[in-house]
Amino acid sequence: MIIFSRNTRQVVVYALGVSEINVSNFGFSSGRLLQLFRDGQPHTKAEMAEITGLARSTISLRLDPLIELGLIAPATSATSTGGRPSARLLLNEESYVVAGVDFGATHAVASLADLSGKILVSIETKRQISDGPEVCLRWMIEEIRHLLAGLKIDEDRLLAIGIGVPGPVEHESGKPANPPIMPGWDGFDIPARVNQDLKAKVLVDNDVNVMAVGERHLTYPDVDHLIFLKAATGIGSGIISDGRLQRGFQGTAGDIGHVRVSRGDNIACRCGNYGCLEAVAGSPAVIKNVNDAGLPVRNMSDLVDATKRSKVEAIQAVRQAGRDIGEVLSTCVSLMNPSIIVIGGSMASAGEHLIAGVREAVYSRSMPLASESLSIVQSKAGKEVGIIGASVMAIEYVLDAETIDQLVAK
Amino acid sequence: MIIFSRNTRQVVVYALGVSEINVSNFGFSSGRLLQLFRDGQPHTKAEMAEITGLARSTISLRLDPLIELGLIAPATSATSTGGRPSARLLLNEESYVVAGVDFGATHAVASLADLSGKILVSIETKRQISDGPEVCLRWMIEEIRHLLAGLKIDEDRLLAIGIGVPGPVEHESGKPANPPIMPGWDGFDIPARVNQDLKAKVLVDNDVNVMAVGERHLTYPDVDHLIFLKAATGIGSGIISDGRLQRGFQGTAGDIGHVRVSRGDNIACRCGNYGCLEAVAGSPAVIKNVNDAGLPVRNMSDLVDATKRSKVEAIQAVRQAGRDIGEVLSTCVSLMNPSIIVIGGSMASAGEHLIAGVREAVYSRSMPLASESLSIVQSKAGKEVGIIGASVMAIEYVLDAETIDQLVAK
Numbered sequence A, B: 001m002i003i004f005s006r007n008t009r010q011v012v013v014y015a016l017g018v019s020e021i022n023v024s025n026f027g028f029s030s031g032r033l034l035q036l037f038r039d040g041q042p043h044t045k046a047e048m049a050e051i052t053g054l055a056r057s058t059i060s061l062r063l064d065p066l067i068e069l070g071l072i073a074p075a076t077s078a079t080s081t082g083g084r085p086s087a088r089l090l091l092n093e094e095s096y097v098v099a100g101v102d103f104g105a106t107h108a109v110a111s112l113a114d115l116s117g118k119i120l121v122s123i124e125t126k127r128q129i130s131d132g133p134e135v136c137l138r139w140m141i142e143e144i145r146h147l148l149a150g151l152k153i154d155e156d157r158l159l160a161i162g163i164g165v166p167g168p169v170e171h172e173s174g175k176p177a178n179p180p181i182m183p184g185w186d187g188f189d190i191p192a193r194v195n196q197d198l199k200a201k202v203l204v205d206n207d208v209n210v211m212a213v214g215e216r217h218l219t220y221p222d223v224d225h226l227i228f229l230k231a232a233t234g235i236g237s238g239i240i241s242d243g244r245l246q247r248g249f250q251g252t253a254g255d256i257g258h259v260r261v262s263r264g265d266n267i268a269c270r271c272g273n274y275g276c277l278e279a280v281a282g283s284p285a286v287i288k289n290v291n292d293a294g295l296p297v298r299n300m301s302d303l304v305d306a307t308k309r310s311k312v313e314a315i316q317a318v319r320q321a322g323r324d325i326g327e328v329l330s331t332c333v334s335l336m337n338p339s340i341i342v343i344g345g346s347m348a349s350a351g352e353h354l355i356a357g358v359r360e361a362v363y364s365r366s367m368p369l370a371s372e373s374l375s376i377v378q379s380k381a382g383k384e385v386g387i388i389g390a391s392v393m394a395i396e397y398v399l400d401a402e403t404i405d406q407l408v409a410k
Helices: A030-039 A045-052 A056-068 A133-150 A190-195 A207-219 A277-281 A283-292 A300-308 A312-336 A346-350 A352-365 A385-399 A401-409 B030-039 B045-052 B056-069 B133-150 B190-195 B207-219 B277-281 B283-292 B300-308 B312-336 B346-350 B352-365 B385-399 B401-409
Strands: A072-074 A088-091 A097-103 A107-113 A119-126 A158-165 A201-206 A226-231 A235-241 A340-344 A375-378 B072-074 B088-091 B097-103 B107-114 B119-126 B158-165 B201-206 B226-231 B235-241 B340-344 B375-378
Touching (some): A030 A045, A030 A056, A030 A088, A030 A385, A030 A401, A056 A401, A097 A133, A097 A207, A107 A133, A107 A385, A133 A190, A158 A190, A158 A385, A190 A201, A201 A385, A207 A340, A226 A312, A226 A346, A235 A312, A277 A283, A277 A312, A283 A312, A283 A346, A300 A312, A312 A340, A312 A352, A312 B312, A340 A352, A346 A352, A352 A375, A385 A401, B030 B385, B045 B056, B056 B072, B056 B401, B097 B133, B107 B385, B133 B190, B158 B190, B158 B207, B190 B201, B201 B385, B207 B385, B235 B277, B235 B312, B283 B346, B300 B312, B312 B346, B340 B352, B346 B352, B385 B401
Parallel strands (some): A097 A158, A158 A201, A340 A375
Antiparallel strands (some): A097 A107, A226 A235, B072 B088, B097 B107
């Protein structure tokens, strides 16, 4: 595996032994040569020969299948800045597509993107994740086919499908693992079911991990240490450290909804424990607190309205939820030393009041060095962050040297 | 930068764009070809030609400088398993050395290791880190020279020096950053001072990060998600995630000594805050608690003795410290999803009582999925863990393709 780090000096790998050499990753296979094109710049075969030390004829042998597949193509005069146009080759980002799918508790969005991550088309619907995998995935498969047909794109050109779901997932197998709000999905083999109808590679991850990837891609492409926190009915986080999404040993990294907070001693959580962050500061708890304080609000949208109308009961409850979230995030800051914490999810729509509470708790509890260059900001990515993150996850798979070499071998 | 992952399927990098191509890391420079030898197996030029697609003559051109430098050498008949012995080449781990140095609050160890990480010689002394950088580093430089002379190794063969210090360090510059127990070291340019006398590359890191690297190298080489916790006067952790040491944005990742714990509301910490883990569960607090309970103990060694003699005051205090540490670690488990937590440092010598408290708190507070395959164990690495971690850090630098290419260019 080749990592292109923006800051190679920071990357040190501690593994004295090396277990195997993979030719896709080490040698100059077609897939590895394709990596040279991922800077978006035109390159010539002469340049490739110089970088690699390979003969021009060998370079042609490796590049020809990529040209045949349409993955690289001669730079057009518009993009070329000199030289014989046909000698300059570019990554053709429109040659293939991926699908990005975002399943929420009560909604679902399916989309298609090109290899640059640009969303070409998307469709959203109200859909209960609790309808179970068969119903939800059948909807997804049909929508992807509709979207492909609408753009007159052959199913063969769909190479991968990235899917975010609202629960923990074993990323390697694509199976949800004990997801609390996804009845029927526990251990369900999502890739196997999808592959009954669509041949594309299927990658599944937790929705918050997917949002972290999307937010970074859209707003903070140069930030290598970022925590994305989603505050809604549930509370969770996605951690990017050293430029890489951290999934942990079983894929549960970032699941901070059930960390105990000091204010929560008597508050029972649906997980069976007491004082979990989610039970104390999730949107149902905040809505209940506002009602208890005498201001009737039915849902998140009422609550956001009330904060915008400067209702003190709403502002106080949201700010307190921010402090509770900040209490947990302050430990995350000590542990991971991020440079940015991004707050998203429906509760973030309550704006500065939530962030103010988070900042208050984080800055009062963190060590000076860890907090001096830390920004805590509201998500700027908007509703598309989920499908964009899912698309980016799919594209990373597609452009990987090993995937390309498999495609060439077919 | 090339990463050899034991489990490539787990490694996904989310960076669609690539900013630069580094020939040391992408092309087949001498340094990159050396990577093929890091599996410890003999390789032939014919094999290299096949893997790389380069002509045999080009392979020779790249390997000859490595042979000249002594970094690779013909496999001896003892290691060869067939073929013409001279055709089989091996990484020569004895060709160069690195120094591994471990500065504690009141001790210092200097050592030399070969490129396999084997410690060749070491020397320990009582030394106050508070004596300041000039005194400490002069001692270190003299000891390294003594050790080299004792083994009749020329100073030119010392390629790097890894140093662990008991405080936060900006790893890229090698400067301690506000270290609380290292007066005179704040912002001190350790590499520049050392390089006045020794030419070798100097790498500096926090002692707990270094211990995490050492523990993994010695005991858990195949574990990719490990947290090493040091419990002594101070409390800190080193985090290995996805096989990589996590340093965070400014190098403070893992500094959990000042996370607030629930039991500590009225306990002031030297940092100016209240209820920090270190103030509640560091060894001075535990020793005070045992004395307050009526059992006189002067220091850590008295305390460890008392637990071994089953004194209930000592056992209770140590177990409670374990619970406090476990409270913070339970958040680390939710956040990082490690498969192993290793407890080291002088308080770990109190044995199972500390670990029992840690386990009690972590398992009662963590979600089932995150804790079902989590082991919490005592460090097995022993006192050498610091110098071994520092040596491994130095060797990783030395064997990096870019370093080798610089060496070849000289």
